[in-house]
Amino acid sequence: MKRIKKIVKLKRITSKNPKIVIDPSLNELKDIKFKSGKPDEISKLEFKLSF
Amino acid sequence: MNYYKYDLTKDESSTIFNFVSVGIKGSFRKVVAYTPTKNPSIYNLGFGNLKYAPSIKKYIIDDQVINDNGDIRIVLATVAQTVYEFTKTNPEIAVFFKGSDVRRTNTYKRAIMLNLEELSETFDIFGARIIDNEQIIDEPFDYTKDFDGFLIKRKKK
Secondary structure, three states: OOOOOOOOOOOOOOOOOOOEEHHHHHHHEEEEEEEEOHHHHHHHOOOOOOO | OOHHHHHEOOOOOOOOOEEEEOOOOEEEEEEEEEEEEEOOOOOEEEEEEEEEEOOOOEEEEEEOOOOOOOOOOHHHHHHHHHHHHHHHHHHOOOOEEEOOHHHHHHHHHHHHHHOHHHHHHHHEEEEEEEEEOEEEEEOOOOOOOOOEEEEEOOOOO
């Protein structure tokens, strides 16, 4: 039997006033790491700021 | 900001945001994360593609990927929207950000410059320099100068 691959294309939906909805499942990403490791480097630096 | 943006979801503390970039290369799940630094009044902004890393069996944010998805303006406007949202919830916290490479940092500088007037209505904006890989200092934002990153702080009402 021939296999049929279904391609689902998402439509780009944008607006000038986007909806922002709370998704509690994102709490699981709280300690997520970055591939570049940059945020970990930044977290070790001292900020000497004028404000 | 008067740009088209993607809809967002966020966590309860407005430190993690999620949206989907849709373009010529497909759809990519993007995550924007605000993470604490040594200074409790400064958070670091980072974003990229959400990706599962089998070696550690965890999700990571790939902030080095180049999607070329034809929607960079929409993506940057959406990330800027998260800055408004994060600082609305945390008005005393300033946001530090830099690109994962010089090209990206320069892209952010150009985006700030193009929208400086509007951004300045809400935020004080500074250039940031990393000194001896030990400390970060701020300077007035100046498009003619190269910076290692940027700091943005909501103006007091």
